[in-house]
Every structure is written in C-alpha cells, then in structure tokens.
Amino acid sequence: MTTSHTPAAPAAPSTGFAVSARTTQSAKIVIAGGFGVGKTTFVGAVSEISPLSTEASMTAAAAPHDDASKVATKTSTTVAMDFGRIAVGEEIVIYLFGTPGQRRFAFMWDQVSLGALGAVILVDTARMAESHAPIDYFESKGLPFVIATNGFEHSPVGTAEQVREALSLGSHVPVVQIDARERNSVKHALITLVEHLLVIKATAASHAMA
Amino acid sequence: MTVQSGRGIGDVDASGAPDVDDELVRGFMLTRGRTRATVQELPIETVVSVTMTLDARPVACRREHQRVRDLLVGPMSIAEVSAHLMIPLRAAVVIASEMVAAGLLTAGTTVDSSDIDLLYKIRTALQLL
Numbered sequence: 001m002t003t004s005h006t007p008a009a010p011a012a013p014s015t016g017f018a019v020s021a022r023t024t025q026s027a028k029i030v031i032a033g034g035f036g037v038g039k040t041t042f043v044g045a046v047s048e049i050s051p052l053s054t055e056a057s058m059t060a061a062a063a064p065h066d067d068a069s070k071v072a073t074k075t076s077t078t079v080a081m082d083f084g085r086i087a088v089g090e091e092i093v094i095y096l097f098g099t100p101g102q103r104r105f106a107f108m109w110d111q112v113s114l115g116a117l118g119a120v121i122l123v124d125t126a127r128m129a130e131s132h133a134p135i136d137y138f139e140s141k142g143l144p145f146v147i148a149t150n151g152f153e154h155s156p157v158g159t160a161e162q163v164r165e166a167l168s169l170g171s172h173v174p175v176v177q178i179d180a181r182e183r184n185s186v187k188h189a190l191i192t193l194v195e196h197l198l199v200i201k202a203t204a205a206s207h208a209m210a
Numbered sequence: 211m212t213v214q215s216g217r218g219i220g221d222v223d224a225s226g227a228p229d230v231d232d233e234l235v236r237g238f239m240l241t242r243g244r245t246r247a248t249v250q251e252l253p254i255e256t257v258v259s260v261t262m263t264l265d266a267r268p269v270a271c272r273r274e275h276q277r278v279r280d281l282l283v284g285p286m287s288i289a290e291v292s293a294h295l296m297i298p299l300r301a302a303v304v305i306a307s308e309m310v311a312a313g314l315l316t317a318g319t320t321v322d323s324s325d326i327d328l329l330y331k332i333r334t335a336l337q338l339l
Contacts, residue, residue, distance in 0.1 A: 021259035021285040024318030025328070028255040046339060052293035057300065081299070083289055088335035092321075092328070095255040095287060111299070115253050117323045117332075144323070187339055194333045197323045 028095040029193065030113050030143070033122030034130035038150045038180035039098030040082040042122060045186040047084025047096065054081050056108040079105050081112070103133040113138070118193050119145040122180065126155040128166050135167060146174040146196055148189040238301050241274070247304040249311035252288060254299060257318040258306055259285040275309055285318070 160175035178185040292302035309315040
C-alpha cells in the first residue's frame with residue numbers, strides 16, 4: 001500500500017484495494033513507558049514512516065457531554081503521542097503507539113489499548129517504579145505485555161529474573177534487554193511480544209481441550 | 211490540498227507561540243465542538259480512504275469533510291489523519307467515524323490478537339523486516 005498513494009481521478013469507479021481501505025486490516029501495539037525512556041526512539045527504529053505526533057486531551061476524552069465550552073478549560077491536560085507503522089505484506093498494517101506511562105496520563109490508555117494486540121513496556125532500570133502504573137493497568141485489562149529494558153549507561157544491568165522481581169511479575173512475563181536505537185533490537189522486542197501472544201493462545205487452546 | 215484550507219492545531223498566535231487552549235478549541239471546531247461521535251466510534255488504527263463512488267451518493271459534503279478528503283490521496287489511519295491535519299485524536303475519531311457512517315469514507319477492518327494466523331503472519335513479517 002505504500003506505493004499506491006497516487007490520487008485517483010475524481011469520478012473514477014472503485015478499482016480495488018490499491019486506493020481503498022476496504023481490504024486493509026490494521027492492528028496496534030502499545031509502547032508504554034515513562035518520560036524519556038525511549039518510546040519515540042523505539043517506534044522510529046522500525047517504523048516505515050518518521051514517527052508522527054498526535055495529541056490526546058483529557059478534557060475531551062473524559063467529557064461525557066457535547067459541550068464545546070468545556071473542551072478548552074484551563075485545566076485541560078493534553079499529551080503528545082508519537083506513533084509509527086509497519087506494513088505486513090500488502091494488506092496488513094501494524095501501528096505502534098508510544099504512550100506515556102505516568103498515571104496522570106491514564107485517561108488516554110483506554111483509547112490506545114482497547115483492541116490492541118499487546119504492549120511493550122519500556123523500562124529504565126534506574127527508574128523501575130515508573131513501570132508500576134502501566135503494568136497494573138495492562139494486567140487489569142488483560143492486555144498481554146512484555147518488558148523491554150532499554151540500555152542506558154547510568155542504569156544498573158539486571159538479569160530478567162531480577163527485573164521481574166523488582167516489578168513483582170510472574171515468570172511467564174518475558175523480559176528482554178534492548179537498545180531502542182537499534183532496529184534489530186526493537187524487532188526482537190516486538191517478535192518476543194508476538195511469540196508471547198502465541199504462547200498465551202496455545203495455552204488457552206490446550207485448556208479448552210482438557 | 212489548497213493553501214487556504216483552514217489550519218488547525220498547529221496555528222500560532224501573533225506572539226509566535228502556540229496557545230494550547232486556543233489550539234484545542236480550533237481542533238474541535240472541525241467537529242463543531244463535539245467530543246463524541248453520533249455513530250459507532252472507530253478505533254484509532256482504522257485505515258480509511260475516500261469512497262470512490264462518492265458522486266453517486268446523495269450526501270452533502272461539508273467543508274470539514276473536505277479537509278479530510280483532501281488529505282486522503284491514499285489510505286491512512288485515523289491517527290494519521292489526526293497528525294497530518296494537526297487536530298486532536300478525539301476530533302479525528304469523531305469526524306472520521308461519522309464520515310464512514312455517512313458513506314464518505316471507506317474503512318478497513320481492525321484485528322486483535324484473537325486471529326492466530328494473523329499473529330504468525332506478523333511474526334514472519336517482523337523477522338523479515
């Protein structure tokens with residue numbers, strides 16, 4: 001689909017998937033983590049487009065009514081969310097959404113995580129506590145996730161077991177050590193997530209048969 | 211896209227600095243202030259494209275719809291519409307969902323992890339990336 005961005009003639013009849021979204025399937029993966037932990041770097045390392053930025057606003061997302069005057073009060077919180085995409089074959093596109101991990105931005109997690117394949121939680125081992133909020137959230141929503149520790153020079157290097165212990169995670173949660181600047185490293189984290197999903201599916205299927 | 215087409219959230223005020231609150235208002239002017247769609251809202255990763263048979267449809271095309279249509283020279287997600295038009299994500303969800311419901315845009319399908327074949331395809335594609 002990346003080669004089909006030619007505008008069609010205005011009155012042209014539909015000629016198939018090349019210029020239509022009809023046969024396109026899309027999915028999303030959440031990349032969560034605290035400020036400066038490397039979410040945008042992670043997304044940019046594998047995205048086929050330069051990461052784009054969009055803006056979520058708390059007032060708008062939380063407002064249950066249609067009142068324009070309430071949209072832009074001084075108390076509204078807006079947060080930028082960077083994202084990228086990966087084409088899988090001709091008709092499948094995966095979007096990677098980098099979302100802030102701080103609890104005060106939790107208002108946007110629902111919109112981003114609902115229907116997501118899963119999440120990669122980026123962790124700086126010098127600031128482990130920042131990961132508790134997204135971990136609690138994804139666990140409560142039943143969204144599978146993997147932990148990716150981004151290698152910072154100042155940060156302690158721990159084994160997967162130590163990281164799990166520090167984050168109070170079960171042994172089933174994969175922990176990978178990555179460098180968010182490295183494409184192969186980021187690929188590895190994403191593949192680990194997809195394989196984790198496959199394990200979960202296989203386990204569920206075997207339980208269903210038992 | 212015409213140069214005169216209304217710019218949204220990226221506008222700057224006379225001092226040259228973006229005013230967040232004004233930007234937010236302008237973003238939602240596209241939806242006439244509404245933060246919820248009157249139809250089923252589509253997920254942000256939904257890929258949309260311009261419906262080719264538009265001329266045959268008796269649907270009035272409003273100016274805010276035209277901005278979205280001008281942008282969509284090829285299929286792209288609602289999140290990308292938001293980023294390129296510089297409007298808040300929610301505003302893009304509202305307007306795109308309503309345009310799809312009105313037949314002005316065509317929407318692709320979104321998939322989750324329940325499709326195991328898809329997961330295998332994704333894994334293979336990531337390995338080849």
